[in-house]
Amino acid sequence: MKHITFYLDFISPYAYLAFEKLPEALKGISYSVTYKPLLFGGLLKHHGQLGPAEIGGKREWTYRQVLWLAHQQGVSLQLPASHPFNPLPLLRLAVASDTHGTPNRYVCETIFRHVWQTGLDATDAQRTDALAAQLAPQREVNGGDVKDQLKSHGDEAISQGLFGVPAMVVDGKVFWGFDALPMLRAYLHGDAWFDGAEWNGVARIPSEQRKK
Numbered sequence: 001m002k003h004i005t006f007y008l009d010f011i012s013p014y015a016y017l018a019f020e021k022l023p024e025a026l027k028g029i030s031y032s033v034t035y036k037p038l039l040f041g042g043l044l045k046h047h048g049q050l051g052p053a054e055i056g057g058k059r060e061w062t063y064r065q066v067l068w069l070a071h072q073q074g075v076s077l078q079l080p081a082s083h084p085f086n087p088l089p090l091l092r093l094a095v096a097s098d099t100h101g102t103p104n105r106y107v108c109e110t111i112f113r114h115v116w117q118t119g120l121d122a123t124d125a126q127r128t129d130a131l132a133a134q135l136a137p138q139r140e141v142n143g144g145d146v147k148d149q150l151k152s153h154g155d156e157a158i159s160q161g162l163f164g165v166p167a168m169v170v171d172g173k174v175f176w177g178f179d180a181l182p183m184l185r186a187y188l189h190g191d192a193w194f195d196g197a198e199w200n201g202v203a204r205i206p207s208e209q210r211k212k
Contacts (some may be wrong), residue, residue, distance in 0.1 A: 002171070002188050004032070004034070004035075005036060006018075006033050008017065008035060009165045010114075011083070013062070015112075015165045015178075016077070016165040017066065018181060019074065025181040033105070035104070036101075037153060038091070038154040038157055039164050040087070042151075043157065044152040048165075051084060059092050067176065075122060081119065081122075083124050090128070090131075093131065093141050096140065096141045097136075101149035114127070161174065162174060164176055166178065
């Protein structure tokens, strides 16, 4: 049985879609999953990038595409009242819900749907208080240990070369994005392609930089 580490941030609609469709995409395959919330903004800062929702034109396209993908895949999705938003309270709540900082699927599902199925403000204080009451975290949400664990998830992701969410890591191989689910399924099925030059050779392709 293969083990998947699923890195996510509740701010990402693609992470939500991948989370919702993972069981269907891997139906019939024996696997286990550890969910690790991290701050997507931390990955972007590390790589010197802006998020899709911070770029004019790309922002609107992202929302149109995820609404289309949800429609196509039969996933309930309503854009939150504002986006992007500060996901830290939700990320810390998820981490605080488990002593090891790795929330179970129910916790992640509840928070994802809080954001992506209501069309409401994901950070509204009354809503987040009600969410915390429902999930009954095992630790203080704003405790130092929770903050440290959340940061460690991000540091771990960076050390593995991750640059975005959702990212699913198996045997050191990174599968990034909602559209990587078919690739992930093929790998878990033992497709020999993943041991060949097509996977392993791309890192050796030289990059030609423009000279100033």
